Amino acid sequence: MSPRTWPGNQDRPALALHCMMGNASYWRPIAAQLQDLVQITAPDMPGHGASPDWDGGPPDFHTTVTRQAAALITRPLDLIGHSIGATVALRIAVAAPEAVRSLTLIEPVLFAASPDPDDTEELQEISEMAQNGAPEDAARRFLTIWGGLDWDMQTTAARKRLARQMAMVVSGNDTLLHDSANILRPDGLESIDAPVMLIMGQDSPNSIPSIAQALASRLQDVGRAVVQDASHMLPITHPTQTAELIRLNLERA
Template sequence: MTPMHIRNWPGQTERPALALHCMMGNASYWGPIAAGLANLVQITAPDLPGHGQSPDWPGEPDFHTHATRLIAPLITRPLDLIGHSIGATIALRIAVAAPEAVRSLTLIEPVLFAAAPDPTAETELETIRRLSLDGMDEEATRQFLSLWGEVDLDRQTTTGRARLIRQIAMVVSGNDTLMRDSANILREGGLEAIDAPVMLIMGGDSPPVIGSIAEALAERMQEVGLATVPGAGHMLPITHPDQVAGLIRMNIEQS
């Protein structure tokens, strides 16, 4: 059994789908999207380590590798793989390693910064890293959420605020994979080997680096679509679930 907490929604059990959430989120936000796709697929979603009801990240290996190792065994037959933010990069890592396990791949706001190096993003994430290493986790969390979470730390409950601040260590740990591709996701021939339909979904109001990343990934993929949700930011699975579900449906129906 996986040590992660797993959430399941009603749907077409003969067509399984796996959804991976963002950093500092939890799997519950896939609920409206799962409902919108229930006549097509049955969505399962884990709470990533240190999130939701799952046990804490143990501190090693790095967060990205640890999460990937726990998620991979959940895939026992080809399925529709969906990911958001860091969840999208984990989904991509799995698809590159085992393209035969993926029936369709939907990547929402993938934050694989190594695909399109951006000085602004690098500076922002390095600032967050330095703040955390210097013991200023609260300020590091506040800056991270202002950029990628669309959440005001100061308006959270005491418990929620403490949890978010505790999670900043996972952000810092995961950045080596995202910024420098220490997992070698972008290796030669890797993206090209994915022969399932791929959909890259972006928010129209997201940081510009997201569009650059999506375009860089798309250039190397066989069957890929790019879609932008107007008026949406990085957290579009939460703020625009109907539009996101519709785009996921389009991609799944191609496979």
Template sequence: MSLHLREWPGNADRPALALHCAMGNGSYWRPIAADLADLVQVTAPDMPGHGKSPDWDGAVDYHTAVTREAAALIQRPLDLIGHSIGATVALRIAVAAPEAVRSLTLIEPVLFAAAKDPDADADMEEIRTLAETDPAEATRQFLSVWGGLDWASQTEAGRSRLIRQIALVNAGNMALVHDSANILRDGGLEGIDAPVLLVMGGNSPPVIPAIADALAARLQDVGRATVPGAGHMLPITHPKQVAELIRLNIERA
């Protein structure tokens, strides 16, 4: 599989890789890439089944497929940025190959296994089971918490695309809810020596700060930032603030 890549002008001597959320695509990093162009050159792949990339072939579990494709893009140490599931992929790469990461910015990482929250787990399980009988309603429910968009305003084509992608959300659940990827293994987070920044929205679901607490407790060099008034989709709704926070972390490296 070869992912569709989006790349914007920037400092070619310092590459950065940005990984998007479920049901998104790499294009939403454009304003952030523009704000960071003096510092880094941002490349953003579309995940399998998203944007202009090919569909997931199902040969390996979804989180592993995304991680392998993203890791294959790293040719030298770089600044790694991820949002939502993209942040969990970035963290998985950093745990497996800390030498490949100059700085690590994790925006709303949805690694639910790090901070077991019965309500969040129940919500994800409800979406998983509902998707088997009513994928449209499962998609609407998922987006009401994690999507930050108005379902009613979506075009028919847009809704169809999102409904297809709910299967990919569920395919990633074993890694996110049960840590099937073993991201939280002993010594893994502790082995990351690059500066890490955990970014969240002030209006995000309560499980997000709980996850940040759990991750921060194990990381060597970590900062935290909250964007007031923002929700889970803050790279889209608050790109200026997010870009400034990413800049601060990159400059620490």
């Protein structure tokens, strides 16, 4: 992973993990708003931003990201994640709750927490497209739901990069849809004693509220918040509101 660290309170480190097909740079405005409280480090996942391409595994993409993110933790810190980054953050917190001072999960896409046949069918169809010679079509469809960007406005180079990244989407699906990483194991979520904040957008896909409810029902100390007029990419579209909600959770720790 290629990490970026912004100015902040060096006595209180925080680690922020981005979404699939994103990169660490979108945490910059949020880091600036929280610099009085924490110092945020945000790595680019393999195959994203300034990091080298993912080698295709094994292990799978989710496990690769989790191991690399966990290696950046040298003392208890505030852990923040968005989308797949939120599921990685949750996986780390379940495995090592003592390493987490607070946990902020923005739009966690752990579909296995609240299975929905529509989610499963959609992601399987997208995976089949990506694996059967149509990665650009797969990327366009994936991003229509989860990316919040206009495919037609992307350059040719950007479209090719997004199409390459579909291999990582495919690899991560087993963890997100079927919990192959066993994040939801008995007493796992319950072992997290740090304050947790679940943040979602008002206009996010229907599965997000049900996932949040399923996770919240098992967490010891949890708050939930909805950002008005926002959807899945709210750290980018609504950084001020997102930062304010993260701050609330940081102050509870």
